[in-house]
Amino acid sequence: MPPEPPASSSFAIAVPAALLARVRAGERAAFEQVYRWFERPVFTLALRICGDREEAAEVLQDTMLKVMDRIDGFRGDSPFWGWLRQIAVNEALMRLRRTRQQPDGLDMELHEPADDATPLPPAAADAAILQRALASLPASTRSVLWLYHAEGYTHEEIGVLMQRTTSFSKSQLARGTRRLRVLLEPDARPVEATSHA
Structure with a gap:
């Protein structure tokens, strides 16, 4: 370890x-x-x-x-x-x-294949929902979100890394955060199909 x-x-x-x-x-x-x-x-x-x-x-x-x-x-x-x-x-x-x-x-x-109708445990279901939401974002927006929130880079550092400006990083972060908020709202998510066996 x-x-x-x-x-x-x-x-x-x-x-x-x-x-x-x-x-x-x-x-x-x-x-x-x-x-x-x-x-x-x-x-x-x-x-x-x-x-x-x-x-x-x-x-x-x-x-x-x-x-x-x-x-x-x-x-x-x-x-x-x-x-x-x-x-x-x-x-x-x-x-x-x-x-x-x-x-x-x-x-x-x-995300995982949709042919398994077994419901995921709550934490795994939340992680899967977040993963799908992140996957739906444009690549540059997703990259900025990950570098900023998960890796702790500053907007200035992200701008340099992505060969863009600091304001590009800030705008992508704001746009991505707004989009994730919408995607993660319970009303906005598609209803999962349930099995009636």
Whole structure:
């Protein structure tokens, strides 16, 4: 198990200097440990930005390959998790920009298949509703919401990351928040089909 995160970001995992030294020395088991600790945060961030599981898996692989390739460039001026998170964000946004240039757009189907009529437990149902609502937002709006609320980036940082202005980040956050509020209102959600067996 990784150490307990000291901050709100799911990336905020304190990686011991001794473990990083072993990764730098090319020790495979040390890299695998770092990979296991950061696999879920990287995948989740990529999924929220890209909106597609296959794209998120690609971002995870590309991020970890870059971490392994660039570990000697990590000077330790900031926490390792912040350095790794920056690589993951850059990879996800680069892939999002690439996808935006393709005519097909994004696969926004992030929810579970509809053929199972068994009701979800309340917490899981709420999570599924939120996931569907997020998936329905435009990619740039969803990205801003995730970077701001889940990862704690400022509007200025998001503007730089997305190669946009600070006001773009603020307007996307406001627009996304309003849209989510509408989508999450009980009256606005479609009634789930129930089984009459």
